[in-house]
Amino acid sequence: METLSPDIPQAPSGTPEATTLRGQLLIAMPGLLDPNFVHSVVYICQHSSEGAMGITINRPLGLPLSQVFEQLDLDYTPKNGTQTLLCGGPVEEHQGFVLHRPAQKKWQTTALISEDILLTTSRDIIDDMADNQGPDATLVALGYAGWVAGQLEQELLDNAWLTVPPKGELLPQLLFDTPLEQRADLAAASIGVTLSQLSNSAGHA
Numbered sequence: 001m002e003t004l005s006p007d008i009p010q011a012p013s014g015t016p017e018a019t020t021l022r023g024q025l026l027i028a029m030p031g032l033l034d035p036n037f038v039h040s041v042v043y044i045c046q047h048s049s050e051g052a053m054g055i056t057i058n059r060p061l062g063l064p065l066s067q068v069f070e071q072l073d074l075d076y077t078p079k080n081g082t083q084t085l086l087c088g089g090p091v092e093e094h095q096g097f098v099l100h101r102p103a104q105k106k107w108q109t110t111a112l113i114s115e116d117i118l119l120t121t122s123r124d125i126i127d128d129m130a131d132n133q134g135p136d137a138t139l140v141a142l143g144y145a146g147w148v149a150g151q152l153e154q155e156l157l158d159n160a161w162l163t164v165p166p167k168g169e170l171l172p173q174l175l176f177d178t179p180l181e182q183r184a185d186l187a188a189a190s191i192g193v194t195l196s197q198l199s200n201s202a203g204h205a
Contacts, residue, residue, distance in 0.1 A: 021047040021152070023114045025164035025171070025187050026054065030198055032160045036090045041184050042145050042161075043099065043175065045111065045119050052147040055097055055119070057139060057175055058183040059087040065129070065140055068096065072123075074130040081130075084180070088141030096142055098125050099175055100135035116172050137176035164191055 026042040042054040066081025088097050098120045099113075108122035128134045147155070155161060164170075164187045174183050188195045 027162040051149050052152045054145045055088040055141050058180045061085045061087050069130045076130040086141040088143045089145030091144050091146045093143035099139040101137045103135040139175050
């Protein structure tokens, strides 16, 4: 896992809060057939007039975190290496992104997404996780989902995504505690939607 880039863009200071999906979830609608996003749930880490980026939170790579530790020649305990690596998206698939709860320790490159969730993109957090010095709750993904200016807005108009605003502990629960296969259903249920009853033509929330 390399030191992570691109730099996470910050929303322009004049961007109204109501126009950004930062900190929200997107659930792929049945009509979204892009193989990179079928049945996906994406946590939006940044959204502004310049575009958007997010981390898919329910697509396992089938690889444990221990493989990253071993690739970096880090000593670790078996317990620390059992976490499942996720496919965060089709962009920069060889780079890592760590979503985590706030921690007293600081790392080189960390962005505050909300008061409950941060995104760290520097190698030092992986070193600490191997040494059992990382955050209490983490999600590690390779790659991210990216949209150029106006692309996500158009996909929303095309009913490609359901939007799920943060509610209390819902997001931390989904990111860190809920089994991967249950995340889409739980996120949808939080806005009163049953995914199995959606059709390809259903509208977004």
